[in-house]
Amino acid sequence: MQTKRTIFSNKGLPYLLLAPQLAVTIIFFIWPAAQAIKSSFEREDPFGLRTTFIWFDNYTRLFADPTYLNAFGRTLIFAVGVTFISMAIALLMAVAVNRLLRTGKIYTTLLVWPYAVAPVVAGILWWFMFNPSIGILPYVLGQFGINWNHRIVGNHAMILVIIAAAWKQISYNFLFFLAGLQSIPASLNEAAAIDGAGPFKRFWTIVFPLLSPTTFFLLIINVNYAMFDTFGVIDGTTSGGPNQATNILVYKVYADGFLGLNIGSSAAQSVILMLIVIGLVFVQFRYVERRVQY
Amino acid sequence: MVENRPWLNVATHLILIIGVAIVVFPVYIAFIASTQAPGTFYRSITPLLPGPSMIDNYWEMLTTGMSTAGAPPLWLMLINSTWMAIIITVGKISISIISAYAIVYFKFPFRTFAFWIIFITLMLPVEVRIIPTFAVVSDLGLLNSYVGLTLPLIASATATFLFRQFFLTVPDELMEAARVDGAGPIKFFKDILLPLSRTNIAALSVIMFIYGWVQYLWPLLVTTDSRYYTVVMGIKRLAARGDTEPQWNLIMAAVILAMLPPVLVVIFMQRLFVKGLVETEK
Numbered sequence: 001m002q003t004k005r006t007i008f009s010n011k012g013l014p015y016l017l018l019a020p021q022l023a024v025t026i027i028f029f030i031w032p033a034a035q036a037i038k039s040s041f042e043r044e045d046p047f048g049l050r051t052t053f054i055w056f057d058n059y060t061r062l063f064a065d066p067t068y069l070n071a072f073g074r075t076l077i078f079a080v081g082v083t084f085i086s087m088a089i090a091l092l093m094a095v096a097v098n099r100l101l102r103t104g105k106i107y108t109t110l111l112v113w114p115y116a117v118a119p120v121v122a123g124i125l126w127w128f129m130f131n132p133s134i135g136i137l138p139y140v141l142g143q144f145g146i147n148w149n150h151r152i153v154g155n156h157a158m159i160l161v162i163i164a165a166a167w168k169q170i171s172y173n174f175l176f177f178l179a180g181l182q183s184i185p186a187s188l189n190e191a192a193a194i195d196g197a198g199p200f201k202r203f204w205t206i207v208f209p210l211l212s213p214t215t216f217f218l219l220i221i222n223v224n225y226a227m228f229d230t231f232g233v234i235d236g237t238t239s240g241g242p243n244q245a246t247n248i249l250v251y252k253v254y255a256d257g258f259l260g261l262n263i264g265s266s267a268a269q270s271v272i273l274m275l276i277v278i279g280l281v282f283v284q285f286r287y288v289e290r291r292v293q294y
Numbered sequence: 295m296v297e298n299r300p301w302l303n304v305a306t307h308l309i310l311i312i313g314v315a316i317v318v319f320p321v322y323i324a325f326i327a328s329t330q331a332p333g334t335f336y337r338s339i340t341p342l343l344p345g346p347s348m349i350d351n352y353w354e355m356l357t358t359g360m361s362t363a364g365a366p367p368l369w370l371m372l373i374n375s376t377w378m379a380i381i382i383t384v385g386k387i388s389i390s391i392i393s394a395y396a397i398v399y400f401k402f403p404f405r406t407f408a409f410w411i412i413f414i415t416l417m418l419p420v421e422v423r424i425i426p427t428f429a430v431v432s433d434l435g436l437l438n439s440y441v442g443l444t445l446p447l448i449a450s451a452t453a454t455f456l457f458r459q460f461f462l463t464v465p466d467e468l469m470e471a472a473r474v475d476g477a478g479p480i481k482f483f484k485d486i487l488l489p490l491s492r493t494n495i496a497a498l499s500v501i502m503f504i505y506g507w508v509q510y511l512w513p514l515l516v517t518t519d520s521r522y523y524t525v526v527m528g529i530k531r532l533a534a535r536g537d538t539e540p541q542w543n544l545i546m547a548a549v550i551l552a553m554l555p556p557v558l559v560v561i562f563m564q565r566l567f568v569k570g571l572v573e574t575e576k
């Protein structure tokens with residue numbers, strides 16, 4: 001691992017400097033994770049008196065459980081929806097801002113602040129807008145003959161949480177797309193323009209391909225966001241309902257373990273989620289870290 | 295711009311105005327709702343123009359709160375959130391900067407191992423280890439305390455990596471010169487490295503403050519005593535009431551107040567915010 005040409009020769013000091021970080025990491029991260037792995041192989045009796053080692057029973061039960069498989073499917077729809085919507089809108093905004101010279105700054109300021117809105121607050125904002133009896137959007141939708149009710153219709157609830165989660169993430173994607181666009185040399189665009197390529201052709205044949213490292217990076221980050229950081233969006237609005245329609249994996253871990261007190265199953269779900277995060281982090285660092293610099 | 299296309303310029307502004315409208319609209323509606331008189335939401339859909347009760351609503355939420363929802367007054371939750379965000383910011387930056395210093399400027403057995411342990415935190419977000427982490431905090435007797443709210447969240451791989459990257463770009467000659475002049479590791483860190491890191495620390499503080507402020511799941515787990523509620527988690531208790539007792543004017547006042555501090559930080563420290571965001575997420 002990289003270090004300095006000359007270094008300090010103290011023996012004890014570096015350990016002392018690392019101690020706080022390592023202590024917090026071991027006590028609050030690694031130890032609990034190890035506990036989760038351990039209890040994912042165990043079953044606790046209803047009174048919490050005895051635990052028995054049951055190998056992969058918790059896992060096989062999970063994958064035989066239709067509600068868990070349903071949660072997988074729902075998570076997939078949710079993650080794809082959030083990622084696609086927020087990235088598409090953000091890219092459009094970034095391309096537009098990148099065309100402007102002076103006014104771009106104002107638009108940027110107006111677009112970036114939702115980053116600071118908590119996911120649960122974003123959820124509640126849209127929950128209110130979509131409120132079937134007093135919300136504005138169901139009223140508008142009613143004019144088109146759509147009878148909106150996310151408390152009963154599963155797909156409506158899913159659309160609601162996707163919009164809320166995507167809305168919050170636009171600002172983040174926008175900033176990274178804008179940074180990516182600004183690092184593409186203007187000369188490429190100018191050369192193509194001289195050769196007679198119009199703005200749309202230039203975008204799809206030059207700008208978009210050159211932007212692909214940013215796009216790929218954001219893809220990973222957004223999937224990660226949709227899978228883990230959106231707990232608040234779900235908990236603040238639908239609580240996984242109606243009828244499991246928005247019960248995404250990260251919410252199910254919480255609901256089964258903390259509300260349902262099914263420790264073994266919840267631990268097994270935790271471990272599966274850990275594997276997913278490890279996969280995402282691996283992809284991010286293996287393939288994305290060397291982001292192309294133009 | 296490459297060539298002058300008036301129609302495309304018009305379209306650009308049009309797209310951006312629509313985009314900004316989409317981004318701003320929910321908050322505008324929330325603000326409008328927060329100014330309505332009590333009882334507005336028994337009758338009709340949300341109005342589009344401000345009502346007469348803005349000051350009353352905000353004052354009521356700040357000083358007494360919504361007693362039916364079992365939540366304390368908002369000022370208390372705002373103070374809790376502020377403390378939580380500040381402690382997390384200072385804690386994360388302090389422990390990350392010294393561990394990055396140890397990793398870059400010293401050679402010792404298990405250095406790479408320590409680096410990997412810190413790296414692992416990236417792979418274990420709190421959402422995937424809810425119950426065992428809760429058990430640890432509860433065994434340590436840290437439920438319902440600021441320590442319990444903040445300490446488990448202050449390990450940070452991203453901040454450590456950022457400082458490590460930055461330290462690697464600091465010229466070696468600085469350290470050699472400091473050593474020739476007889477400065478030890480502590481003095482070098484305090485008088486040279488720390489001042490050089492000022493911008494990075496500031497940029498990171500903005501990101502970490504927001505991170506601390508928007509925490510939801512963790513405060514939800516470790517606080518049962520309403521004196522320690524943070525505003526972001528307290529809001530859910532209010533919203534759960536909104537469906538049975540339509541006091542949306544009060545709830546939305548709370549929502550606006552909960553959003554305001556971090557949003558203002560982003561708007562007024564936009565340059566640092568962008569720097570912090572782009573650099574931590576590399």
